[in-house]
Amino acid sequence: MEMEFGELLRGEEAEGKEKHVPHIEVGKGRGREDVDVVRIVVGKEVPHPNTVEHHIKWIELYGVKRDGQVVDIGRVELAPTYTNPNVRFQVPVKEFKAFCALAYCNLHGLWKNCIEI
DSSP states (O other): OOOOGGGGEEOHHHHTTSSSSEEEEEEEETTEEEEEEEEEEESSSSOOOOSSSSOEEEEEEEEEETTSOEEEEEEEEOOTTTOOSEEEEEOOGGGEEEEEEEEEETTTEEEEEEEEO
16 A cells, blocks of 8 residues: 555644644734744644653745745754744745645654645
């Protein structure tokens, strides 16, 4: 049996919106109306552990432009015990119709979430 990449991705249906699903927020940068920011938090409702044994290793953000083109916006590598899975990207939000995030937990695998704006 051949496995598809999509079968590796887990979302809300796997555990609800608790500690693994990357939560995506779109807003302004620290009170500046001219700066758009996309924030991703893993563990917004239930904090994710941040230990050497159990942690979020990285977070990636993708944008879907109005014409359907997918853009790899960035990736943040996180060190266990020293960093929390809470990252921000400065992005020209008006150019996009959706954002998708991936987060990798060293114990529980790959998690996804997308929002339309």
